[in-house]
Amino acid sequence: MTEVTMTVNGESVTKDIPDNTLMTGFLRDVLKLTGTHVGCDTSQCGACVIHLDGSPVKACSIFALECDGADITTIEGMADPDGTLHPVQRAFRDYHGLQCGFCTPGMVMTASAMLDHTPKPTEDEVREHLEGNLCRCTGYHNIVRAIMAASGQEVAGSAAE
Amino acid sequence: MYEFEFTRPTTLADALAVLKDDDEAQALAGGQTLIPALKQRLAMPSKLVSLTAIEELRDIRATGGVLSLGGGETHRAIAHDAAEAFPGFAALAGQIGDAAVRTRGTIGGSLANNDPSACYPAAVLACGGTIVTDRREIAADDYFQGMFTTALEEGEIITRVNIPIPEVSAYVKFAQPASRFALVGVFVARFPDGARVGVTGASEEGVFRWTEAEAALSESFTPEALDGLSLPAEGLISDIHGSAGYRAHIAAVIARRAVAAAH
Ligand SMILES: Cc1cc2nc3c(=O)[nH]c(=O)nc-3n(C[C@H](O)[C@H](O)[C@H](O)COP(=O)(O)OP(=O)(O)OC[C@H]3O[C@@H](n4cnc5c(N)ncnc54)[C@H](O)[C@@H]3O)c2cc1C
């Protein structure tokens, strides 16, 4: 067991954990933040994406001890404390960017990290950026539209229409 | 996953001391290859020595016509910070995996692993790079020794990678549709004294230089210079994603595209 301290969604947490604890286990089992989903556990699906010091990482592929001293944001930290949704979350709702919702936390975290450094992406850039996030329900078009809308850009009709 | 101890030293000397002390200890960089391997119980280290807190391994600089990268630099940082000095190499780094993989994955980890479908080996070999470790310097031509095999010794750490910057270069990756690794990837580079071509993803022997293409491109660095030239399918990988003949064909096609795209 080793002690780890990090900031999660603005709050400092310190815990004693087994050395081989992954961030998915730390967030879900220790902190009970179950919004970070585990789809594949093999770094293929992106359902577990969180922000580590502002950059996207797959929580299933990083040990909690590697995050010692880091600033972590999970899907639970995206909305304001009063419940006002983050613009990306709002756009997913408005543009029907989710169906079952399983991939959604990872999609929102990946998309918001992209918009932080590319505030006005092209549709191609959005699609390229979602390379590591799989969705089994939506066919992606509405996810892409939602992200374009969240960036304040005109939303074209989807290619499927 | 088996149990192990985790340590995160802040100096290279401390990391090397742990690795030297314990034969079963293993370095952990971005973990994008090693963590999945640990989950599959393909590796059973007693200790993981994380390299991510070691400042000495983080550095990107271009001096005297050479791009010099700390062994712990991430794909993401390289894609961004090397773009001006060596656009072909930076663009290659920006095509590895996805954004989350690029945040963590490192050039040292990728070169140590030497996956036959990895991207960096094509560029490092094509440009005649040098792999610098805690104990010596290894020329790229001697470093890559086949699939998942390198010149590295037990516990040897890549501290730096030096890559001569060509006049123009480009990498074209034909992505394997499931893994998005290179089904075939070709890096072409034009130096004042000739052209070099590195091919990844294609061969049973891992990354290699396509010397016939190098000779043709050294005469004339144009896509047409490769007309009539084909890569022999012998020794190339055949699997569910493509036959050896298919890979040979793709390599020749994307080599032309890379020459056309080089800048
Ligand atoms: C979804 C996904 C997609 C990917 N797509 C691509 C792709 O398109 N192209 C591509 O090239 N790669 C791809 N990768 C692999 C990725 O680039 C890895 O980051 C890289 O291969 C390993 O680097 P790492 O820093 O994560 O190393 P780790 O996983 O931490 O380590 C890998 C090995 O290298 C050793 N090691 C680490 N650092 C050093 C060092 N400095 N010196 C000596 N030994 C060291 C470790 O002990 C271990 O044996 C992908 C990975 C994933 C998960």
Ligand code: FES
């Ligand atoms: S659970 Fe992490 S990528 Fe699928």
Ligand code: FES
């Ligand atoms: S909404 Fe169901 S997996 Fe994406």
